[in-house]
Amino acid sequence: MTSLDSLDGIAMAKRRGRRLEDTPHTQAYREMLAAVRGFQNAVVQANPSPEELAQMTASLQEMQAMLEAQAVPEVERWYGRGGGRDGKLQLVTPQLRIDVVEEDRIQAHTVAEEFYIGMNGAMHGGIVAAIFDALLGRMASGAQGRVCRTAYLTTNYRAITPLNERLDLVAKVESVERRKRFVSGQLWHGDTLCAEADALFVELLPGHQ
Numbered sequence: 001m002t003s004l005d006s007l008d009g010i011a012m013a014k015r016r017g018r019r020l021e022d023t024p025h026t027q028a029y030r031e032m033l034a035a036v037r038g039f040q041n042a043v044v045q046a047n048p049s050p051e052e053l054a055q056m057t058a059s060l061q062e063m064q065a066m067l068e069a070q071a072v073p074e075v076e077r078w079y080g081r082g083g084g085r086d087g088k089l090q091l092v093t094p095q096l097r098i099d100v101v102e103e104d105r106i107q108a109h110t111v112a113e114e115f116y117i118g119m120n121g122a123m124h125g126g127i128v129a130a131i132f133d134a135l136l137g138r139m140a141s142g143a144q145g146r147v148c149r150t151a152y153l154t155t156n157y158r159a160i161t162p163l164n165e166r167l168d169l170v171a172k173v174e175s176v177e178r179r180k181r182f183v184s185g186q187l188w189h190g191d192t193l194c195a196e197a198d199a200l201f202v203e204l205l206p207g208h209q
């Protein structure tokens with residue numbers, strides 16, 4: 001099965017949403033993902049020499065082949081699992097650390113590394129939106145782990161979001177109508193409101209992808 005094949009969305013989310021058990025093997029996987037994050041940060045900051053580039057490209061191709069030889073169907077993957085206070089095992093956004101979880105409010109923080117740069121020291125706007133999607137989606141799921149998809153997400157950029165600094169996030173449930181959860185979020189750097197978002201998440205029905 002590839003990521004193009006799919007199961008019932010609720011079944012998939014219930015299986016993939018489980019926290020990844022802690023074993024020496026999964027710990028080694030976490031360490032590899034942390035190394036990939038470090039690598040991504042180094043990649044965007046360096047202009048290597050032609051010799052270094054050739055050497056690194058060969059090493060990367062070798063590592064890619066090792067990973068491809070171990071590929072598994074989406075439902076069995078460790079990538080994307082988690083959802084505990086340390087957030088999911090993923091590379092799409094900076095790691096979100098969840099500080100407070102209440103029924104209708106979540107508080108979290110993050111530090112975005114150099115990889116997430118847009119320009120001139122500011123975080124890429126798409127990453128700001130992706131952070132809101134992850135956080136507000138978690139808010140919509142609630143403690144029961146409802147399986148929801150984003151119907152819309154509107155982000156307003158109020159001030160640049162800095163890299164390499166602590167950013168504080170808050171998400172709230174504004175209202176609930178049948179399967180619809182309207183949620184909002186804010187991203188702060190100290191006393192500066194950098195961005196805010198509002199979104200609609202719709203709970204999936206059995207049979208939905």
Ligand SMILES: CCCCCCCC(=O)SCCNC(=O)CCNC(=O)[C@H](O)C(C)(C)COP(=O)(O)OP(=O)(O)OC[C@H]1O[C@@H](n2cnc3c(N)ncnc32)[C@H](O)[C@@H]1OP(=O)(O)O
Pocket residue numbers: 008009010012013137147148149150151152178179180200202203204205208209
């Ligand atoms: C495996 C599952 C993992 C889940 C978590 C992963 C998070 C994600 O991947 S999200 C990815 C980005 N989002 C997507 O790809 C979603 C694509 N869209 C869809 O799948 C569907 O349109 C979906 C699920 C949002 C809604 O479809 P469906 O369940 O058929 O609901 P539908 O009957 O159309 O609408 C339900 C209600 O929501 C409202 N609604 C739906 N979309 C919107 C919208 N964009 N704006 C406003 N209202 C909307 C409808 O008007 C309706 O309201 P009411 O109850 O008042 O009549």
